[in-house]
Amino acid sequence: xxxxxxxxxxxxxxxxxxxxxxxxxxxxxxxxxxxxxxxxxxxxxxxxxxxxxxxxxxxxxxxxxxxxxxxxxxxxxxxxxxxxxxxxxxxxxxxxxxxxxxxxxxxxxxxxxxxxxxxxxxxxxxxxxxxxxxxxxxxxxxxxxxxxxxxxxxxxxxxxxxxxxxxxxxxxxxxxxxxxxxxxxxxxxxxxxxxxxxxxxxxxxxxxxxxxxxxxxxxxxxxxxxxxxxxxxxxxxxxxxxxxxxxxxxxxxxxxxxxxxxxxxxxxxxxxxxxxxxxxxxxxxxxxxxxxxxxxxxxxxxxxxxxxxxxxxxxxxxxxxxxxxxxxxxxxxxxxxxxxxxxxxxxxxxxxxxxxxxxxxxxxxxxxxxxxxxxxxxxxxxxxxxxxxxxxxxxxxxxxxxxxxxxxxxxxxxxxxxxxxxxxxxxxxxxxxxxxxxxxxxxxxxxxxxxxxxxxxxxxxxxxxxxxxxxxxxxxxxxxxxxxxxxxxxxxxxxxxxxxxxxxxxxxxxxxxxxxxxxxxxxxxxxxxxxxxxxxxxxxxxxxxxxxxxxxxxxxxxxxxxxxxxxxxxxxxx
Amino acid sequence: xxxxxxxxxxxxxxxxxxxxxxxxxxxxxxxxxxxxxxxxxxxxxxxxxxxxxxxxxxxxxxxxxxxxxxxxxxxxxxxxxxxxxxxxxxxxxxxxxxxxxxxxxxxxxxxxxxxxxxxxxxxxxxxxxxxxxxxxxxxxxxxxxxxxxxxxxxxxxxxxxxxxxxx
Numbered sequence: 001x002x003x004x005x006x007x008x009x010x011x012x013x014x015x016x017x018x019x020x021x022x023x024x025x026x027x028x029x030x031x032x033x034x035x036x037x038x039x040x041x042x043x044x045x046x047x048x049x050x051x052x053x054x055x056x057x058x059x060x061x062x063x064x065x066x067x068x069x070x071x072x073x074x075x076x077x078x079x080x081x082x083x084x085x086x087x088x089x090x091x092x093x094x095x096x097x098x099x100x101x102x103x104x105x106x107x108x109x110x111x112x113x114x115x116x117x118x119x120x121x122x123x124x125x126x127x128x129x130x131x132x133x134x135x136x137x138x139x140x141x142x143x144x145x146x147x148x149x150x151x152x153x154x155x156x157x158x159x160x161x162x163x164x165x166x167x168x169x170x171x172x173x174x175x176x177x178x179x180x181x182x183x184x185x186x187x188x189x190x191x192x193x194x195x196x197x198x199x200x201x202x203x204x205x206x207x208x209x210x211x212x213x214x215x216x217x218x219x220x221x222x223x224x225x226x227x228x229x230x231x232x233x234x235x236x237x238x239x240x241x242x243x244x245x246x247x248x249x250x251x252x253x254x255x256x257x258x259x260x261x262x263x264x265x266x267x268x269x270x271x272x273x274x275x276x277x278x279x280x281x282x283x284x285x286x287x288x289x290x291x292x293x294x295x296x297x298x299x300x301x302x303x304x305x306x307x308x309x310x311x312x313x314x315x316x317x318x319x320x321x322x323x324x325x326x327x328x329x330x331x332x333x334x335x336x337x338x339x340x341x342x343x344x345x346x347x348x349x350x351x352x353x354x355x356x357x358x359x360x361x362x363x364x365x366x367x368x369x370x371x372x373x374x375x376x377x378x379x380x381x382x383x384x385x386x387x388x389x390x391x392x393x394x395x396x397x398x399x400x401x402x403x404x405x406x407x408x409x410x411x412x413x414x415x416x417x418x419x420x421x422x423x424x425x426x427x428x429x430x431x432x433x434x435x436x437x438x439x440x441x442x443x444x445x446x447x448x449x450x451x452x453x454x455x456x457x458x459x460x461x462x463x464x465x466x467x468x469x470x471x472x473x474x475x476x477x478x479x480x481x482x483x484x485x486x487x488x489x490x491x492x493x494x495x496x497x498x499x500x501x502x503x504x505x506x507x508x509x510x511x512x513x514x515x516x517x518x519x520x521x522x523x524x525x526x527x528x529x530x531x532x533x534x535x536x537x538x539x540x541x542x543x544x545x546x547x548x549x550x551x552x553x554x555x556x557x558x559x560x561x562x563x564x565x566x567x568x569x570x571x572x573x574x
Numbered sequence: 575x576x577x578x579x580x581x582x583x584x585x586x587x588x589x590x591x592x593x594x595x596x597x598x599x600x601x602x603x604x605x606x607x608x609x610x611x612x613x614x615x616x617x618x619x620x621x622x623x624x625x626x627x628x629x630x631x632x633x634x635x636x637x638x639x640x641x642x643x644x645x646x647x648x649x650x651x652x653x654x655x656x657x658x659x660x661x662x663x664x665x666x667x668x669x670x671x672x673x674x675x676x677x678x679x680x681x682x683x684x685x686x687x688x689x690x691x692x693x694x695x696x697x698x699x700x701x702x703x704x705x706x707x708x709x710x711x712x713x714x715x716x717x718x719x720x721x722x723x724x725x726x727x728x729x730x731x732x733x734x735x736x737x738x739x740x741x
Contacts, residue, residue, distance in 0.1 A: 121640055121687045122583060144640075147579070148687050151641035155670055165686040167693070 042223040043243065045236045046207075048216050055200040058084050066091050068104075071177050074196065075102045078160060082204040103163050103174035108137040119144055120166055132183070136173035138166035146183045149175075153188050157195050157202070211246055212239030219243060230255050240415075252510035253419040261422035265361065283312045357425065364421040371414030374459065378407035381462075385470050392473040392480055402489060406462045406496045413455045413503050420448050423510060440514035447509055451502040458495040465492070580639040584609045587691050599695045601633075610635040612644075614695060618734060622703040623727055627734035628741055631663070631698075633691065640687035643668045646698060650740065651733045653726075655705040655716035664711035667697050 062073040080086045116125045121144035131139040152159040162175040201207040201218045210217045215237040232249035234240045245255035279288040284305035299306050306315040382404050390397045428441035604611040612633035618624030635644040648661035656664050670685050710716030718726045
């Protein structure tokens with residue numbers, strides 16, 4: 001996107017918004033997708049072949065600098081997480097120590113004078129030529145070695161660091177990979193080789209496997225990341241995920257929040273809370289019973305026990321002395337005495353917290369599903385609809401790119417939006433008690449609301465308006481309304497960019513945190529006109545199509561001039 | 575094939591142990607037809623809290639012994655930081671090295687196919703004389719061992735007496 005896009009957008013979408021946030025937005029220049037120079041890609045996608053080549057490069061370097069055989073290079077690289085420069089540092093600084101920890105020892109002399117040895121595993125004796133040993137010369141028969149090796153290969157990556165099985169071997173000599181390869185079956189050899197590659201990715205702090213199904217690529221991080229810093233990456237297989245926590249991409253929310261949220265969603269504990277909040281156990285058989293409505297006379301469907309919902313006593317005892325069948329006052333009196341107090345309060349609290357969770361989860365889930373739907377729709381649009389439209393409107397598909405851009409924006413925004421609900425759930429949970437937090441929450445919800453409203457409009461336009469034009473185009477009875485389509489085009493481009501602006505702002509703020517809000521906004525939050533502003537936003541963009549150029553002109557008057565503004569019309573009009 | 579290797583090896587050890595018993599424990603099969611299930615009696619090592627006790631345990635060998643370790647479970651009552659509530663013994667040599675993310679590099683000795691009934695029993699006897707409360711299997715016992723040694727001693731004396739009564 002270029003700068004002229006921006007000025008068009010600022011005009012069509014936001015000229016009526018005089019509230020402080022928007023001005024702030026303009027000054028800081030982050031309201032607009034593409035307004036900033038995107039930094040160099042901080043990561044690289046590696047195919048299976050790239051991986052192998054990169055691994056070999058690292059091995060070769062270590063082998064030549066350290067002057068060690070490949071076996072030792074593999075072990076020392078694994079030990080230092082495939083960080084070549086660290087390997088060199090440690091190796092030369094602590095030569096003996098590093099070698100010892102890896103079980104790298106000088107070859108011992110073969111015991112002489114005997115041509116038979118006892119295998120220390122099966123206690124049989126064999127001629128020496130039938131036996132094998134690591135550099136430590138603890139001999140075992142081939143069969144026992146085979147068992148040892150295949151057991152190690154079956155139990156995971158640790159097989160890359162196989163040691164002499166003898167308990168007498170005080171230096172724990174490493175088993176050379178040549179011995180492993182000699183005795184392993186062909187399948188096991190392949191497995192060993194696969195572990196080598198896996199180690200290069202899994203033991204390596206700057207590598208991660210793509211989480212996509214059946215994808216064999218790996219991602220290499222090319223920048224220095226802080227510990228636990230989230231980083232969204234996209235593989236060539238189009239899977240997006242967070243490099244740090246391997247969950248789906250979740251910028252701007254932290255990995256920690258995502259982890260907590262996912263745990264919370266999957267945990268049965270939420271069901272338990274619901275049961276706790278809405279049911280009572282049958283006093284006889286303890287099966288949880290939910291009471292939706294009706295009188296207090298309960299009959300357990302399981303054990304047929306009849307009891308009173310309020311006091312959970314046997315219904316038979318409910319008569320005149322308890323205040324009548326349908327006015328059990330035992331609960332009330334007991335409550336007054338404090339006997340039931342704790343339990344009831346706990347139940348109330350659980351209910352309130354559950355309702356709060358439900359609120360956030362429903363929205364998280366709805367946006368999540370909407371995103372999936374949008375992804376499918378976006379695929380359909382770019383595959384089927386674009387060509388048809390290009391045909392009918394006699395426009396090159398490159399000119400219809402704006403439709404793809406709109407859909408990509410929708411998919412991405414849905415993803416960001418859903419995670420803001422996980423954020424909101426954790427970030428402001430004591431807003432009731434803390435005024436500062438309450439104000440932060442208000443501001444967060446304001447930004448979130450703007451973003452959400454804008455996205456809904458964009459999604460609707462991309463879904464319904466586009467659908468209408470496509471239907472009209474297919475239905476060739478009436479001539480295609482070129483003018484209406486141009487208006488739609490302007491509208492959609494405007495909406496795409498306005499939405500991007502709102503989301504950029506939301507993301508930036510979430511990443512920055514709300515802690516320094518006063519300093520950031522110098523008290524503007526208090527003067528915030530609130531809902532009325534949001535209403536303005538809606539109106540302006542609804543009016544977008546008809547007032548586009550005029551609004552753009554107005555926008556130009558009110559905004560600082562941006563480069564390339566004059567070219568705007570050329571870019572916009574076919 | 576692996577099956578017979580394991581069975582042969584165990585039978586060989588049984589023969590050896592019957593011919594030349596080792597101090598500190600006695601061993602035999604639970605049922606003569608099954609060489610994978612051993613019954614052992616550990617004599618509480620002298621000069622330890624467990625002195626004078628006779629503790630029965632079962633050793634259960636997997637079919638791929640000696641490549642995988644057996645499990646050991648006390649059938650007599652036991653009170654020890656490295657023994658679970660159900661009697662299962664938790665010591666490093668009864669774990670495969672592959673089970674540990676640190677693999678072979680850790681200080682603690684892991685399972686190796688060179689271990690035999692004898693070396694396992696020696697490890698368990700040494701566990702009785704020096705509990706490892708770093709990673710306890712029985713947290714309560716470990717806590718008592720650390721914080722209330724007198725109570726721990728009393729508790730062990732009680733199981734020692736009980737084990738004698740069961741003779």
